[in-house]
Amino acid sequence: MAKVFIPEDSGNSNIHFYRMIDEQTGAWTHAYVYDSCRLIILSEYGNYMGTWYCFDNKDFRKKLISMSNYEILLRLADNGVDLNWFYKNATIDNILDRFKLEDLDYRYDELNGLRKCECEYDIIRWNDDLPIDLRIDSNELLELFYYGYSPYIMKINGELLPELKATIKQQLDEEQKVGVKVEEVQEEQSHAVG
Numbered sequence: 001m002a003k004v005f006i007p008e009d010s011g012n013s014n015i016h017f018y019r020m021i022d023e024q025t026g027a028w029t030h031a032y033v034y035d036s037c038r039l040i041i042l043s044e045y046g047n048y049m050g051t052w053y054c055f056d057n058k059d060f061r062k063k064l065i066s067m068s069n070y071e072i073l074l075r076l077a078d079n080g081v082d083l084n085w086f087y088k089n090a091t092i093d094n095i096l097d098r099f100k101l102e103d104l105d106y107r108y109d110e111l112n113g114l115r116k117c118e119c120e121y122d123i124i125r126w127n128d129d130l131p132i133d134l135r136i137d138s139n140e141l142l143e144l145f146y147y148g149y150s151p152y153i154m155k156i157n158g159e160l161l162p163e164l165k166a167t168i169k170q171q172l173d174e175e176q177k178v179g180v181k182v183e184e185v186q187e188e189q190s191h192a193v194g
Contacts (some may be wrong), residue, residue, distance in 0.1 A: 006053065012033045014034070014059075015032055015033070015034050015035075016032070016033040016034075016035075016061060016168075016171075017030070017031070017032055018030070018032075018033070018164060018167055018168070019030040020160070020163055020164065020167070022159065027043070027044045027045070027155075028043065028044055028065050029041060029042070029043035029044070029045075029160055029164075030042045030043070031059055031160075031164050033061055033168070034060060035054040035058070035059055035060045035061075036054070036060070037051060037053065037054035037060050037063070037065065038050070038051045038052075038060075039051075039060075039072070039075070039076065041076065041156065041160070043156070043160065044066055045152040045153075045155045045156050045160065046082070046152045046156075048076035048077065048156070049076070050075030050076040050078070051075065052075060059093060059172075061168045061171070061172060062172065064165070064168065065165045065168050065169050065172075069157050069161045069162075070100055072161060073149075073153055073156065073157055073161075076153075076156070082149065082152060082153045083149060083150075083153065084151040085147060085148055085149060085150035085151070085153075086120060086145065086146075086147055087146045087147065087148060088118065088119070090116070090122065090146035091115055091145050091146045092115060092117065092123075093145060094144040094145075095114060095123070095141070095144050096114065097110065097134070098144065099111065099134075107134060110130060110131065110134060111134075113126055113129075114126055116122065120145060121142070121143065123145075124138075124141065127141055
C-alpha cells in the first residue's frame with residue numbers, strides 16, 4: 001500500500017477530515033480542510049491541494065461553503081492541465097466536419113488515419129502527411145483542437161464538491177445547535193491530557 005503524505009499545518013490550526021464514498025460507484029474521497037485556509041482532496045479522481053490567503057485564521061469551513069465551485073476548482077487545479085484538457089475525439093470530429101462529404105468517400109484511407117491519432121502531435125503529423133489538396137492550414141488546424149476541463153475535475157465539480165459542502169454545512173449546523181465551539185473542545189482536551 002502506498003503512503004500518502006499529508007502536510008502538517010504550521011501554527012495552531014484545526015484540521016477537519018471528511019471521508020466520503022459514492023455508494024453507486026464505490027469511488028472514495030478523503031478531504032482535509034485546514035482552518036489556515038487550505039483544502040486537500042485525495043480521491044479516485046486525483047489528488048489536489050488549494051491554498052487561499054486568509055489572515056483571520058477563523059473556521060475556514062464557513063468560507064469554503066460560501067465559495068462557488070469554480071473558485072474552488074481554480075485553486076485546486078491551479079490552472080494546470082486539468083483546466084486545459086485535450087479532448088481527442090471532439091477534435092477529430094471537428095476536423096472531419098471540415099471536409100466535404102465527397103472527400104470522406106473518395107479519400108477514406110487518408111482521412112481514416114486521423115482516427116489512429118492519440119494526441120495533438122499525432123494530429124499535426126497526420127495533417128503534414130496528407131496530400132496538399134487535403135491538408136489543413138496549420139493555424140486553422142489548431143483552431144479545430146478542442147480543450148476543456150478534465151473528466152476528473154468535472155467529477156469533483158459535479159459530485160464531490162456539492163457533497164463536501166453539504167456535509168460541512170450539516171456539521172456546522174449541528175455544532176451551532178449544540179453550542180459547541182471548537183476552541184472550547186480543544187481547551188478541554190488539552191487540560192485532560194495535561
